[in-house]
Amino acid sequence: MEYPDRCIRGIPNETYLTDGGVAAHLFYFDFQYTRDDGWIEQSVNWEDNKDAIPFTINQKTTQGKQFKAGVAIVPRNQIDNIKSAPTIRGALSYERKSLSDNPYHGNLLLISGTPPVKMKLIAASLALQVSEIVKQ
């Protein structure tokens, strides 16, 4: 399967922004989203074309804009570097999973059983590699 060069993570609100970047907990995995195949999902969009970021910025819930503070961009080659790090290998992956109302949708995946501190190490690694923030 082919993937684009960049991954888009929505920023729910300003509390995730700090010092010109994002805090690690923007990329925390929620263990309640564990699937039967043993992976834990974290929603992202893939930047398949120039419309992907505006599409994500404008995503809405019943309470208005879903990502009030914009979106964070992570280069996929950096995700691959993190995936292959000796202390992380096997714990992190990603996938496409388009939805009827979102063709760009995908997931970052964390293997279940990962201890919280290791999950947060991975989250911090992703946050460190954010190359761009596009604000609302």
Place this chain on the structure above:
Amino acid sequence: MISQFIETDTQNVLSVGDVKAKTAVSEHAYITFGSDVQSVLTVGDVRAEMSASEHPYITRGGSFGRKYISGVEEYSIIAPALKAIREAKDKQLAEKARQLLLKLLELVGRFRMLSAPLRAFNADDGSILIEWIFHNFRIGFTIEPKQEESGWYLVSNKELGEIHAYGYLSGMDNRKLLAWLFGFVMTNS
């Protein structure tokens, strides 16, 4: 607990809990609450009585022992994190996070190092995240509701070797860990 800024008229004596302080005009004093008052310190125009078990943070220049941090700059390193922690719903967790920040501040004062401020965040999973963020790396501490799950991490980009180190905070001498992490900060910030 660090009190708010207090500005006084000349010669006035302030009482905040067990701590008294006298400040000059337009001085800003950071005063801790103490108990079992045991010692009296005088630095410039600021006089404070405090418990020997407390770590006071007092302005007006000049350090007077390793328990005490002088100046506004060192305190400003943890001030944003302390402010965020006050909003944590779990007060016991907030106190653990505060204690960690005080240990970090003690080390900062010892190394006389001024750097980027520490940040704290109240995460949706009920934990408190403390991050020290630099351009090429970041250090984090996670204070978890289950104490045995609290941990630390150091991550760096390619320029600094793509480090992905982590460990637990409980059951270890945290001062040695913090000193090691500070060594990394001093070398690379």
